Amino acid sequence: MRIPTLPCWIRIALALVAAGWVGAVALPAAAQGGLPPDHPPVGGAREGLPPDHPPVGGAALDADAAAVLEKATARAEQAGKPVDRAFVVSVVGEPEDPIPATEAELEEKTHAIASLLRCPVCQGSAVADSPSSTAVNMKNEVRDLVALGFSRNQVLRYFESSYGQFVLMEPKAEGINWLVWLLPGVLVVAGLGFILRTVRKLSAGAAEAPAHVPGRGDLPDDPELAGYVRKVRELAYGWPGGEPPAATKGEG
Amino acid sequence: MNKKVLVAGLVLVVPLIALFAVSFGNDPHAVRSPLIGKKAPPFTLVTVGDRQTVSLEALRGKPAVVNFWATWCEPCKMEHGVLTRGARLFGDQVQFVGVVYDDKEEAITAFLDRYGSGYPALIDTGGKTAIAYGVTGVPETFFIDASGTIVSKYAGPLTPDLLSKHVRELLEAK
Numbered sequence: 001m002r003i004p005t006l007p008c009w010i011r012i013a014l015a016l017v018a019a020g021w022v023g024a025v026a027l028p029a030a031a032q033g034g035l036p037p038d039h040p041p042v043g044g045a046r047e048g049l050p051p052d053h054p055p056v057g058g059a060a061l062d063a064d065a066a067a068v069l070e071k072a073t074a075r076a077e078q079a080g081k082p083v084d085r086a087f088v089v090s091v092v093g094e095p096e097d098p099i100p101a102t103e104a105e106l107e108e109k110t111h112a113i114a115s116l117l118r119c120p121v122c123q124g125s126a127v128a129d130s131p132s133s134t135a136v137n138m139k140n141e142v143r144d145l146v147a148l149g150f151s152r153n154q155v156l157r158y159f160e161s162s163y164g165q166f167v168l169m170e171p172k173a174e175g176i177n178w179l180v181w182l183l184p185g186v187l188v189v190a191g192l193g194f195i196l197r198t199v200r201k202l203s204a205g206a207a208e209a210p211a212h213v214p215g216r217g218d219l220p221d222d223p224e225l226a227g228y229v230r231k232v233r234e235l236a237y238g239w240p241g242g243e244p245p246a247a248t249k250g251e252g
Numbered sequence: 253m254n255k256k257v258l259v260a261g262l263v264l265v266v267p268l269i270a271l272f273a274v275s276f277g278n279d280p281h282a283v284r285s286p287l288i289g290k291k292a293p294p295f296t297l298v299t300v301g302d303r304q305t306v307s308l309e310a311l312r313g314k315p316a317v318v319n320f321w322a323t324w325c326e327p328c329k330m331e332h333g334v335l336t337r338g339a340r341l342f343g344d345q346v347q348f349v350g351v352v353y354d355d356k357e358e359a360i361t362a363f364l365d366r367y368g369s370g371y372p373a374l375i376d377t378g379g380k381t382a383i384a385y386g387v388t389g390v391p392e393t394f395f396i397d398a399s400g401t402i403v404s405k406y407a408g409p410l411t412p413d414l415l416s417k418h419v420r421e422l423l424e425a426k
Contacts, residue, residue, distance in 0.1 A: 084294065084380070084384070087294055087384065121388065133354045137354070137379035138379075140378060141379075160286070161286060164285065
């Protein structure tokens with residue numbers, strides 16, 4: 001079967017489908033870097049604690065957690081003003097999480113949250129990945145908030161309340177943002193459908209091709225044109241009367 | 253096939269043109285802050301040099317212009333004169349406050365000695381106040397009414413016209 005050369009517009013469409021696939025598969029995967037596999041979607045869980053939930057963060061601390069809090073406070077005071085806890089509580093409510101038990105846990109949680117925040121002065125980098133002073137300040141703020149027992153969602157909500165949704169690395173799945181989540185999938189499905197349709201059409205076209213392929217002994221229907229073809233054959237191949245020798249007649 | 257190419261082209265180009273048409277009509281500096289219409293985050297900071305404590309709470313009852321700036325920021329130098337003159341012009345009705353972002357005290361003192369100072373310059377060590385205000389760069393200016401509500405925000409250097417416009421809005425919001 002002859003392999004058809006795809007027209008230019010089909011090749012452009014294929015490139016767009018490929019780009020759609022990259023957008024659908026590669027980008028969300030990159031944006032989720034640093035998240036554990038069981039991580040819930042960002043910004044999805046905005047609900048607070050149920051009314052009967054026991055108090056968290058405010059309960060008696062064990063010695064390790066108290067040391068973490070003390071260290072964090074000392075560090076914050078050294079760096080500048082400590083977090084205005086009352087203001088943060090007025091925005092996101094009382095801390096919902098226990099205070100991290102170890103420095104390693106504090107750092108791990110800080111890094112995980114900082115990977116979900118966009119550095120506002122960088123080109124698409126997360127706060128966790130940028131060395132800029134703004135990102136460092138933001139990461140320190142995250143650390144201070146986590147050390148006070150504010151949960152991941154509370155910290156994200158606090159930053160969102162001042163910067164807007166722009167500060168979240170992953171747009172929330174709500175309103176017009178659904179386009180960002182659904183459009184790549186829709187484009188991939190549409191692209192695959194388009195490719196299937198085109199391939200089927202091309203295959204059908206190939207199957208319907210005429211069974212008879214003209215051979216070198218055939219002549220056109222037009223008698224005048226047939227006369228010229230005979231003359232050319234006589235001159236070019238030396239065939240008497242333009243007729244091919246019997247052995248090769250009709251060869252394709 | 254030409255018809256198909258035309259349709260595919262239109263499908264790609266028309267949304268882009270629509271997007272540009274909408275976006276070109278917007279002032280990129282007029283960033284919509286989620287804080288507009290909300291209570292301004294409180295701050296208590298110290299002034300450069302004499303270390304006086306200034307809090308937003310203490311300014312209640314008088315509208316405030318809170319300008320985030322830095323000595324390393326070139327547009328801030330252009331804007332400094334506008335704000336200093338603005339403070340002289342509107343000072344009896346509006347309190348001007350500068351919050352210096354990510355800077356060293358010596359550099360701030362040298363800057364103010366050279367270019368003059370018409371209102372308090374506060375040091376925001378660690379950038380916590382800037383984070384609470386969602387500052388994405390300097391200069392950024394917040395216009396806060398007498399009750400402590402943020403009326404408007406401008407990102408970028410203010411011109412005399414822009415400053416007057418925002419201050420008038422602020423005074424009308426009283």
